[in-house]
Amino acid sequence: MSASYLLRRLLTILLTVLIVSMLVFGITQVLPADAAVMLLGENATPEQLVAVRARLGLDLPVWQQYLGWIGHVLRGDFGTSLETGLPVGEVMFTALGRSLLLALLSLLLMLVVAIPLGVVAALRRGRASDLGIGLASYVGVSMPEFVTATLVLITLGNPAFGLLPSTGYVPLTEDFRGGLARLVLPVLTVSVILVAHVVRMVRSEMVDVLGTDYVRAARMKGLSRPRILFRHALRNALLPTITVVALDIGYLLGGIIVVEEIFAFPGIGRALIVAIQQRDLPSIQAGALIMAATYALANLLADLAYAALDKRIRYA
Amino acid sequence: MSEAPAVLSVEGYDLSYGRFAALRDIRLAVPRGQVLGLVGESGSGKTSLAYAIMRHLPHSAVEGGGAIRLSGQDLRAMTAQQMRHIRGSRLGMVFQDPSASLNPTLRLGEHVIEVLRRHKRLTRPEARDRTEAMLRRVGLREPAAMMRRYPHEASGGEKQRVVIAAAFAAEPECLLLDEPTTALDVITARQILELFTELQAETGVAALYISHDLALVSRIAQRVAVIHRGRVVENDPAAQVFSNPREEYTRRLVAAVPRPDLRLVRDAPAEAAPVLAVQGMTVRYGRQGLLQRLAGRAAPLPAGAREVSLELRPGEILGVVGESGSGKSTIAKALVGLNGFEGALRHEGRSIAGPAAMDRDYRRAVQIVFQHPDASLNPRQSIGQILSRPLALYGTPDGLSRRDAVAALLEEVQLPADFAQRYPHQLSGGQKQRVAIARAFAARPKVVICDEITSSLDVSIQAQIVQLLLQLRERFGTGYLFITHDLNLVRQIAHRIAVMYRGDLVELADTAALGGPQSHAYTRALLDAVPTPVG
Numbered sequence: 112m113s114a115s116y117l118l119r120r121l122l123t124i125l126l127t128v129l130i131v132s133m134l135v136f137g138i139t140q141v142l143p144a145d146a147a148v149m150l151l152g153e154n155a156t157p158e159q160l161v162a163v164r165a166r167l168g169l170d171l172p173v174w175q176q177y178l179g180w181i182g183h184v185l186r187g188d189f190g191t192s193l194e195t196g197l198p199v200g201e202v203m204f205t206a207l208g209r210s211l212l213l214a215l216l217s218l219l220l221m222l223v224v225a226i227p228l229g230v231v232a233a234l235r236r237g238r239a240s241d242l243g244i245g246l247a248s249y250v251g252v253s254m255p256e257f258v259t260a261t262l263v264l265i266t267l268g269n270p271a272f273g274l275l276p277s278t279g280y281v282p283l284t285e286d287f288r289g290g291l292a293r294l295v296l297p298v299l300t301v302s303v304i305l306v307a308h309v310v311r312m313v314r315s316e317m318v319d320v321l322g323t324d325y326v327r328a329a330r331m332k333g334l335s336r337p338r339i340l341f342r343h344a345l346r347n348a349l350l351p352t353i354t355v356v357a358l359d360i361g362y363l364l365g366g367i368i369v370v371e372e373i374f375a376f377p378g379i380g381r382a383l384i385v386a387i388q389q390r391d392l393p394s395i396q397a398g399a400l401i402m403a404a405t406y407a408l409a410n411l412l413a414d415l416a417y418a419a420l421d422k423r424i425r426y427a
Numbered sequence: 428m429s430e431a432p433a434v435l436s437v438e439g440y441d442l443s444y445g446r447f448a449a450l451r452d453i454r455l456a457v458p459r460g461q462v463l464g465l466v467g468e469s470g471s472g473k474t475s476l477a478y479a480i481m482r483h484l485p486h487s488a489v490e491g492g493g494a495i496r497l498s499g500q501d502l503r504a505m506t507a508q509q510m511r512h513i514r515g516s517r518l519g520m521v522f523q524d525p526s527a528s529l530n531p532t533l534r535l536g537e538h539v540i541e542v543l544r545r546h547k548r549l550t551r552p553e554a555r556d557r558t559e560a561m562l563r564r565v566g567l568r569e570p571a572a573m574m575r576r577y578p579h580e581a582s583g584g585e586k587q588r589v590v591i592a593a594a595f596a597a598e599p600e601c602l603l604l605d606e607p608t609t610a611l612d613v614i615t616a617r618q619i620l621e622l623f624t625e626l627q628a629e630t631g632v633a634a635l636y637i638s639h640d641l642a643l644v645s646r647i648a649q650r651v652a653v654i655h656r657g658r659v660v661e662n663d664p665a666a667q668v669f670s671n672p673r674e675e676y677t678r679r680l681v682a683a684v685p686r687p688d689l690r691l692v693r694d695a696p697a698e699a700a701p702v703l704a705v706q707g708m709t710v711r712y713g714r715q716g717l718l719q720r721l722a723g724r725a726a727p728l729p730a731g732a733r734e735v736s737l738e739l740r741p742g743e744i745l746g747v748v749g750e751s752g753s754g755k756s757t758i759a760k761a762l763v764g765l766n767g768f769e770g771a772l773r774h775e776g777r778s779i780a781g782p783a784a785m786d787r788d789y790r791r792a793v794q795i796v797f798q799h800p801d802a803s804l805n806p807r808q809s810i811g812q813i814l815s816r817p818l819a820l821y822g823t824p825d826g827l828s829r830r831d832a833v834a835a836l837l838e839e840v841q842l843p844a845d846f847a848q849r850y851p852h853q854l855s856g857g858q859k860q861r862v863a864i865a866r867a868f869a870a871r872p873k874v875v876i877c878d879e880i881t882s883s884l885d886v887s888i889q890a891q892i893v894q895l896l897l898q899l900r901e902r903f904g905t906g907y908l909f910i911t912h913d914l915n916l917v918r919q920i921a922h923r924i925a926v927m928y929r930g931d932l933v934e935l936a937d938t939a940a941l942g943g944p945q946s947h948a949y950t951r952a953l954l955d956a957v958p959t960p961v962g
Contacts, residue, residue: 324527332542333515343530422577423531
């Protein structure tokens with residue numbers, strides 16, 4: 112892969128984020144919310160409102176407002192929350208950090224569980240274990256997140272059993288064991304959903320690879336079974352899974368709001384929902400932009416990983 | 428015949444899939460240092476036999492009586508674990524397509540190293556050294572560099588050399604070669620064959636050489652076994668199978684093998700104005716990136732064919748030969764408007780500037796038949812629908828109804844009229860190619876471009892298709908641009924032959940004059956590489 116390719120990809124990401132920023136800004140303009148009213152409350156006089164609008168620049172043309180906002184964003188200043196008065200960027204990046212922790216742990220658990228299951232299903236194609244794994248993954252895929260989460264809550268998280276704390280979040284730096292214990296249930300819930308999805312992927316890829324000429328050639332060379340399975344088959348079967356995992360990262364950042372909500376996990380999805388409910392425009396803008404950028408970067412990373420593992424892919 | 432003890436012997440072996448008997452009473456023996464050719468058409472059971480010997484059969488296979496012995500040991504009595512130690516060490520296999528049989532994410536060297544590590548119990552550095560020596564032995568010039576490459580970074584010939592090195596690595600007693608040169612260019616195939624013959628003589632390995640190509644097998648094998656519908660119908664010294672076949676089936680097979688000394692076309696095309704004339708045609712691939720175009724620094728695109736000039740007279744058969752990637756199909760696609768081109772194209776004196784200028788008249792006059800009927804016939808349409816399409820476009824001949832015209836077309840290609848209701852998957856390969864030919868002739872073309880149309884067919888089916896093309900030409904006076912890599916075949920039928928090499932037309936000569944002293948060096952190399960039938 113060439114340096115110019117990397118540069119092009121980064122420029123594309125920049126362009127994508129720029130377009131997203133315009134869309135987000137445009138949407139917040141048409142939302143039925145008035146920042147001045149939000150700040151001053153319903154009882155403000157018209158004169159006060161005008162004064163606040165002038166102070167915030169809300170009376171300027173939209174494009175000037177956009178330029179002013181994006182200029183600050185580029186300097187790392189996402190503005191302050193209308194609701195809490197806190198710097199939005201800091202709040203959102205903290206939430207992103209927590210979400211990424213949840214996402215990475217879930218992905219890790221998912222890979223550890225899904226790959227062996229997919230391989231077993233492929234090797235024992237058409238037999239009871241394959242059908243069982245297939246059925247379980249169908250159930251896992253079809254169950255709504257809140258059902259999975261509720262099931263996890265009333266079993267492992269049931270206060271009557273006292274196994275694990277059911278909700279909340281404690282930074283690992285403050286209380287490592289307590290923080291980890293609170294991560295278990297959300298990670299488990301999210302993993303169940305991902306596992307179901309990836310098992311099926313690994314299984315079908317593995318079935319394809321096991322049927323290729325080169326795997327048959329490896330068998331005809333009398334190689335040992337582990338060598339054929341891991342070096343020749345599994346490695347190649349996992350390549351497409353990387354792309355799927357990258358798409359999952361997008362889901363993990365924005366799509367697991369229900370899970371975050373149920374476990375009271377303060378991730379970026381939840382922060383964004385709260386911001387939307389409160390019509391907190393700077394928070395909405397920052398959250399959406401940060402999520403888009405993270406998603407684009409995750410996809411780039413997946414493409415790079417794919418190229419590193421499969422030498423046939425060369426980005427020029 | 429001297430009775431050396433057989434390294435590989437198959438004794439009265441039967442195999443069936445369900446009720447279908449794939450192999451019946453197979454008897455073969457390969458002594459040390461000998462090559463037994465196993466010739467058969469697709470579906471004859473030759474590959475089933477190879478995998479039966481390797482003890483790698485699908486679950487649906489049911490074995491009957493008989494024994495398969497390697498140096499006297501019955502392989503059928505071996506456990507799976509024992510077979511894993513025999514395969515690759517005492518009994519090796521070389522496959523048809525090196526691009527498919529090498530793992531794309533494994534370096535080339537690793538494919539040999541893993542065999543040595545497993546069967547010779549070498550340490551990694553020892554295996555690496557031995558592999559380097561092996562790769563040098565199989566004629567790879569920079570073995571150390573080659574070992575670090577991935578399969579996609581090597582040519583087909585280089586890859587097959589690696590596969591052969593891996594097969595010989597553990598010094599096997601017996602090798603099975605399953606069409607090891609079929610996927611390669613003529614010249615590369617010849618080199619691989621020579622390499623194999625050398626290594627075989629050097630190591631004294633007993634080899635079973637499986638191929639559909641009787642001419643090729645008769646050159647490298649001491650004995651040839653002909654397999655037909657699961658039975659070995661002939662098993663004799665190679666020269667005898669070719670010159671004096673015993674069985675009726677073998678006689679037909681031998682007769683179907685194209686031989687350049689037996690011309691099938693005797694007339695010469697009329698001295699008329701060319702129906703198709705190409706002057707300095709260059710076809711480029713790819714397109715400029717948006718950024719390069721904006722920056723105004725567009726590099727010229729790679730050309731698939733450069734400055735090609737040729738003309739085709741009415742009723743002429745012009746052969747186009749060359750290895751894969753030489754630009755044969757590129758030109759064919761340009762002529763039917765599937766590729767853009769630079770240069771001049773004239774059809775009956777009329778200038779055709781590019782694909783956009785190819786009007787209905789031109790498209791009616793110039794038709795194409797592709798190599799794979801499976802890919803060129805829509806699997807969801809019946810044969811009747813497939814043939815109706817060009818009839819709707821170009822009209823039915825002699826005021827026939829569409830249905831009658833379809834029946835007439837099927838009759839022209841010698842298929843029963845009720846095939847109109849069938850779907851492509853219900854037809855054999857040869858029948859499908861007949862449908863593709865009928866579709867081309869529905870337009871009553873003046874020129875039909877045949878792009879490797881017999882390459883995926885068995886030799887006896889190929890002979891029938893060629894016969895059909897010649898009959899249709901007789902009847903309609905059609906000219907053919909006959910693209911093929913089979914020099915023997917094209918020399919039987921073409922009036923003139925164009926030789927392409929890496930995008931250039933290097934020679935265009937009368938068939939009789941091809942390969943003479945004035946011929947291009949590449950043409951002569953090509954002719955030398957082709958095994959002509961012995962006897």
